Every structure is written in structure tokens, then in C-alpha cells.
Amino acid sequence: MKKxxxxxxxxxxALTVCSAFAEEPITLKIAxxxxxxxxxxxxxxxxxxxxxxxVDEINAAGGKYKIELxxxxxxxxxxxxxxxxxxxxxxxxxxxxGSTTSKPCEAAGAQGYTDRVFFLTPSAxxxxxxxxxxxxxxxxxxxxxxxxxxxxxxxxxxxxxxIAVIYxxxxxxxxxxxxxxxxxxxxxxxxxxxEETFTDETTDFTVQVGKAQEAGAEIVFLPxxxxxxxxxxxxxxxxxxxxIFFGVDGMDGILSVEGFDTSLxxxxxxLTPFVATSEDAKVANFVKLYEDKFGETPIQFAADAxxxxxxxxxxxxxxxxxADTTPEEACDLLIAAMKEIQVDGITGSMTWDESGAVTKTPxxxxxxxGVYVFK
Amino acid sequence: MIFLDHLINGLSLGSIYAIIxxxxxxxxxxxxxxxxxxxxxxxxxxxxxxxxxxxxxxxxVLAILVAxxxxxxxGITIEGLAYRPLRQAASLAVLITAIGVSYLLQxxxxxxxxANPKSFPTTFINGSSIRLGQLNISTATIITILANVVIMVGxxxxxxxxxxxxAMRCVSEDRGAAELMGINVNRTIxxxxxxxxxxxxxxxILLCSSYPILQPTTGSMPGIKAxxxxxxxxxxxxxxxxxxxxxxxxxxxFGKAYISTELGDAIVFAVLxxxxxVKPAGLLGKPMREKV
Numbered sequence: 001m002k003k004x005x006x007x008x009x010x011x012x013x014a015l016t017v018c019s020a021f022a023e024e025p026i027t028l029k030i031a032x033x034x035x036x037x038x039x040x041x042x043x044x045x046x047x048x049x050x051x052x053x054x055v056d057e058i059n060a061a062g063g064k065y066k067i068e069l070x071x072x073x074x075x076x077x078x079x080x081x082x083x084x085x086x087x088x089x090x091x092x093x094x095x096x097x098g099s100t101t102s103k104p105c106e107a108a109g110a111q112g113y114t115d116r117v118f119f120l121t122p123s124a125x126x127x128x129x130x131x132x133x134x135x136x137x138x139x140x141x142x143x144x145x146x147x148x149x150x151x152x153x154x155x156x157x158x159x160x161x162x163i164a165v166i167y168x169x170x171x172x173x174x175x176x177x178x179x180x181x182x183x184x185x186x187x188x189x190x191x192x193x194x195e196e197t198f199t200d201e202t203t204d205f206t207v208q209v210g211k212a213q214e215a216g217a218e219i220v221f222l223p224x225x226x227x228x229x230x231x232x233x234x235x236x237x238x239x240x241x242x243x244i245f246f247g248v249d250g251m252d253g254i255l256s257v258e259g260f261d262t263s264l265x266x267x268x269x270x271l272t273p274f275v276a277t278s279e280d281a282k283v284a285n286f287v288k289l290y291e292d293k294f295g296e297t298p299i300q301f302a303a304d305a306x307x308x309x310x311x312x313x314x315x316x317x318x319x320x321x322x323a324d325t326t327p328e329e330a331c332d333l334l335i336a337a338m339k340e341i342q343v344d345g346i347t348g349s350m351t352w353d354e355s356g357a358v359t360k361t362p363x364x365x366x367x368x369x370g371v372y373v374f375k
Numbered sequence: 376m377i378f379l380d381h382l383i384n385g386l387s388l389g390s391i392y393a394i395i396x397x398x399x400x401x402x403x404x405x406x407x408x409x410x411x412x413x414x415x416x417x418x419x420x421x422x423x424x425x426x427x428x429x430x431x432x433x434x435x436v437l438a439i440l441v442a443x444x445x446x447x448x449x450g451i452t453i454e455g456l457a458y459r460p461l462r463q464a465a466s467l468a469v470l471i472t473a474i475g476v477s478y479l480l481q482x483x484x485x486x487x488x489x490a491n492p493k494s495f496p497t498t499f500i501n502g503s504s505i506r507l508g509q510l511n512i513s514t515a516t517i518i519t520i521l522a523n524v525v526i527m528v529g530x531x532x533x534x535x536x537x538x539x540x541x542a543m544r545c546v547s548e549d550r551g552a553a554e555l556m557g558i559n560v561n562r563t564i565x566x567x568x569x570x571x572x573x574x575x576x577x578x579x580i581l582l583c584s585s586y587p588i589l590q591p592t593t594g595s596m597p598g599i600k601a602x603x604x605x606x607x608x609x610x611x612x613x614x615x616x617x618x619x620x621x622x623x624x625x626x627x628x629f630g631k632a633y634i635s636t637e638l639g640d641a642i643v644f645a646v647l648x649x650x651x652x653v654k655p656a657g658l659l660g661k662p663m664r665e666k667v
Contacts, residue, residue, distance in 0.1 A: 208631075
């Protein structure tokens with residue numbers, strides 16, 4: 001009986017608080033599109049769950065907007081994504097958080113460009129995702145921009161000024177990042193003392209590493225995936241060469257290579273916006289909510305999607321979106337709003353320009369005792 | 376100093392090419408076929424050694440022996456099932472079969488061990504690197520170069536002194552005449568595959584000790600380079616394979632170091648073309664006259 005009274009009282013209190021501060025919250029319909037099944041399901045499920053955490057928080061806080069999240073599966077497939085997109089619009093979605101992966105996002109974004117539907121992708125990082133489309137924006141860095149961001153980080157944190165670059169000249173990802181790095185570095189007082197290339201088949205890195213060592217590089221920048229990077233670390237250890245190795249998101253995964261001697265990666269730095277073990281209060285809160293709800297540690301994709309929901313809400317607020325705004329009307333309003341907002345998320349403080357690419361403070365993690373830490 | 380460093384790296388890389396090239400050259404010399412699956416036998420050998428060290432907790436010597444035995448069996452099986460039925464067939468048919476076996480092995484490895492690259496445990500072979508003044512030489516490099524010398528001396532003695540070795544040379548010289556002299560040609564060819572495959576296991580372990588990334592395509596590129604080395608030195612000739620392998624490794628490293636890393640492989644193959652233009656049989660190959 002006591003419980004019932006308490007509940008009733010709480011209800012009355014809640015109602016008065018609500019009516020005192022705001023009228024009925026506006027329902028915003030956001031569709032998340034990502035691969036919930038298939039080979040890339042790991043990423044789609046992460047973005048879906050990350051978005052869900054943000055939606056729960058926003059709805060529980062009871063602000064101006066109440067969010068209804070529509071979840072659609074694209075199976076990481078460029079044809080299925082169009083079905084998912086149509087299904088989302090049929091369900092009344094006003095804007096889209098997605099798609100999670102680059103190729104489907106490129107396809108759906110192009111369709112959205114014709115139909116005038118707004119897209120914010122949490123994690124599709126290729127340049128083609130935003131190229132020639134004013135309706136698509138990114139939460140993560142565009143691949144090549146990681147080069148410029150790395151140069152900024154190195155200069156800002158004064159890690160060193162003599163830099164060697166080793167990159168894969170048979171790979172767009174690697175050359176793209178290298179190009180923006182090399183372009184940005186001189187202006188920041190960084191000197192590139194050695195620049196060497198390799199291809200997909202290369203296993204011998206003695207020359208590349210030897211030249212970096214000979215040139216006296218304090219930092220070796222490695223815009224590449226972790227497989228060649230692990231060979232470079234091994235070669236450097238054999239040569240007793242101990243610079244700071246600085247990688248980008250492709251380096252993520254090096255610690256989980258089976259049989260890899262993680263002591264080789266000790267002190268390696270990599271550009272990453274999110275580390276689950278971070279002590280930052282906002283990040284720790286997100287990680288805890290995510291672990292409690294889903295029983296696993298969130299990956300970067302989840303963090304990107306979590307921020308994505310907050311960005312959409314911030315943009316909707318700026319643009320004055322209501323429950324009755326159609327996707328076509330919302331698209332132009334949101335595009336205008338995106339250029340004006342600044343969002344402090346768990347992956348950094350972000351702003352956007354008309355290209356759709358994000359500008360945010362670069363963050364880098366260091367590998368210490370086999371785990372990533374922020375310094 | 377940096378020159379010496381490059382030279383040692385070149386010798387190390389070249390020694391690995393040389394050991395792989397031996398497998399190509401022996402099989403070609405005796406069976407007159409190009410065994411393009413050789414590179415993939417190397418990969419299998421490396422995976423088995425990896426399993427021994429990483430999963431089964433074998434001591435290194437046992438892991439190496441198990442890999443050698445497994446590769447020997449694999450080599451004999453491939454020869455018996457895929458190549459022997461084609462002994463009288465056109466050489467093009469055998470070549471295509473070898474390429475087929477190569478893909479078969481890669482895909483089986485993909486099925487068993489997956490596409491994720493594995494890092495070969497190297498702690499057993501190079502606990503530390505040796506310092507000579509400013510030079511750092513890894514133990515893997517020293518072991519590779521030594522193993523190369525031991526194998527070359529061993530094989531030369533085997534083919535010149537033992538009965539089986541002499542039988543191999545006879546088959547290589549004239550298969551028909553050898554058969555008439557009472558040499559079992561099929562068994563000799565099987566033996567060649569057995570030795571070649573056991574060497575492939577050693578090559579795989581040495582390759583992955585120096586460059587510790589193991590995936591189903593690990594053997595492809597070194598296989599092609601070693602084949603080039605065998606042709607460079609004169610295919611069919613054991614010292615030729617050695618010389619070709621070591622020269623190729625040194626040229627590759629020097630080309631990358633003093634000309635351009637972008638052109639590393641292009642330089643290697645350009646040298647091959649020039650050598651073949653001047654000496655079509657390779658550096659140590661015997662020019663063959665076709666009798667009409």
C-alpha cells in the first residue's frame with residue numbers, strides 16, 4: 001500500500017514537473033541503417049546498439065524531443081540497402097543515421113541525394129560517401145583526413161619533428177592518408193626525413209626501416225593496416241631501432257593478431273577517437289550503460305553512432321524540425337543547420353563544413369602493457 | 376656501415392629464396408616439370424610449425440621435424456595423385472595441374488586456418504640480435520644463412536656420392552636410358568619430391584621467422600621470386616639455384632636501398648630479363664641442344 005502511494009505521488013510529481021517545464025515532447029523519427037546480419041554484422045549491430053543507448057538517454061531525460069528509432073538491416077549489400085532505405089521512409093523516418101559501412105552508404109546516400117533525404121553516417125569513412133552529395137555528413141574522419149589529423153596531433157603534442165613515412169603505394173587508403181599528412185606536415189614544423197613505399201606482397205621491410213633509422217627519424221608514421229605494420233615493428237626491433245610508431249585506424253586490431261608478440265607494439269600510438277578504457281567521465285558513462293544493457297564492451301562504431309544521435313538531435317533543434325516535418329523539408333533544413341552546430345561528443349568536439357566531412361580534435365591512444373590507453 | 380647492413384639483409388633474403396629455389400630446380404631437373412605448388416607447400420609447412428609451437432606446445436626442434444615430415448608426405452601425395460598420372464601428358468597439362476594444386480592448397484589452408492593473418496612465434500629463433508659495432512644482425516638472419524650453406528653442401532654431397540643421388544642425376548640426364556639401366560624412375564621422382572618438400576618446410580619456417588606474418592598466400596610471392604631465382608641461376612642446376620637465389624635477394628635489397636623502394640621488384644625482374652637475353656640458359660645452366 002505504501003508503495004502504491006509512493007508511486008502515485010511520484011507520478012503526480014512527474015506530471016507537474018513536465019507540465020511546468022515543457023509541453024508535449026516532439027517525436028522525432030530517426031532510422032538507423034546498417035548491417036545487422038551478414039559478414040559486417042559486427043559493425044551494424046554496434047552502431048545500432050550505440051544509437052539505442054543515446055536514444056534511451058534522450059528519452060529518459062525528457063527534453064524537447066522524444067526519439068523513435070527505426071532499425072533497418074542492409075546486410076552490407078548495395079542492393080539491400082536501397083530496400084532498407086525505402087522501408088525506413090515507409091515507416092515514417094525523417095532522417096537517417098547510416099549506413100554503417102562505406103559501400104552501402106555510398107549507394108543509399110546517392111538515392112537520398114535524388115530524393116532529398118538527410119544522411120549522417122556514423123562510420124562510413126571513404127571519400128566517395130560524401131563526394132558530390134550535399135545531403136550526407138560524417139561523424140568519423142574521412143579516410144585521407146586521418147593524415148592531416150595525425151600531423152596535427154604529432155605537432156600539438158610535440159612528439160618529435162623528424163618523421164619517416166612508410167606507406168603502401170598500391171593502396172588508396174594508404175596513399176590517401178599519406179598525401180594529406182605530407183601536405184599538412186611542413187606547415188606545422190614537422191620535417192619528413194624519409195619516405196618509403198611498399199606493396200601488398202612486400203614482406204621484407206629491412207630497407208624501409210633501415211632508411212628511417214639512418215635518417216634519424218624520431219617518429220615513423222604508418223598509414224596502413226596492421227599486417228604490414230606488425231612486420232615493420234618486428235624489423236625495427238631486430239635493428240634495435242626505437243622511434244615512436246604512429247598509426248591510424250587501420251592499426252587497430254594489431255593486438256588481436258594470433259601469436260603476435262604484443263611487446264613489439266609497446267608504445268605504438270594510433271589515431272582513434274574512442275577507447276573503451278578511457279577515464280573520461282562521458283566515455284566511462286557510455287561504456288557502463290552499454291555493458292549493462294548488452295553485456296559487451298562497445299567498439300568505436302558504437303561510440304560514433306551514440307554521438308550520431310546527439311548530433312542529429314542538435315541539428316534538428318537548430319533547424320526547428322517538428323513531428324510534421326517531411327524528410328524532404330527536413331533535408332535542406334538539416335544541411336543548413338549542420339554547418340552551424342558544434343557537438344561535444346564522446347569521440348571529440350565536432351563541426352562540419354558543406355562537404356559533409358567532420359572537423360574534430362584528433363585523439364591518439366598509446367599501447368601500454370597490451371591495452372590502449374589515452375595519455 | 377649501412378652498406379654492410381643492406382648486404383646482410385640481402386644475403387638473408389637471398390638465402391630464403393635459394394632454399395625455395397632448390398625445390399623448383401630439383402623437381403625441374405629430374406621430372407622436367409615446373410611445380411608451381413611448391414610455394415604453397417612452404418605455406419603449409421609454416422602453418423604446421425605454427426600449430427606445433429602455438430597450439431600443441433612442441434619444443435622448436437620437434438615442431439620443425441613434424442612440419443618436415445608432414446610436408447614430405449604432402450609432397451609425395453601431390454606427386455602420386457596429381458602429377459604421376461600425367462607423366463606422359465603434354466607439359467602444358469602438367470603445368471596447369473600444378474597451378475591447380477597451388478590454388479587447392481591455398482583454399483584448404485583458408486578453410487582450416489582462416490583468412491586472418493597469424494603472427495609466427497619467433498622467440499625461439501631470435502631471442503636477441505647480435506651487435507657488431509653499429510651493426511645489428513638478428514639471430515634469424517644468421518641461422519638462415521647457415522642453414523642455406525649446410526643444405527647446399529648436403530645436397531651436393533648427396534647427389535654426387537650416394538647411390539640414390541646418382542640415380543637422380545641419371546634420371547635427370549636421360550630418363551629412358553636410366554630406366555633401361557634398372558633405375559626405378561617413379562621412385563626416384565617421388566624421392567625428389569620428398570626432399571624438395573622437406574626443404575620447403577624448412578624454407579617456410581625460415582621465411583616466417585624473418586617475416587613473421589602467416590596467411591594462406593604467404594608462399595605465393597616468395598614462390599614466384601624463388602622460381603625467378605632458379606631460372607636466373609639456370610634451372611635444373613643446384614649451385615645455380617643457390618647463386619640465383621642469393622643474387623636475387625642482394626639485388627632486390629640494393630635496388631630498393633640505392634635506387635627506389637617503388638621500383639624494387641621491377642629492378643629484380645629487369646635484371647632477370649637482361650641475364651636471360653645474354654645467357655638464355657641462366658648463369659650456371661647447361662645450354663641444351665635439341666636434336667632434330
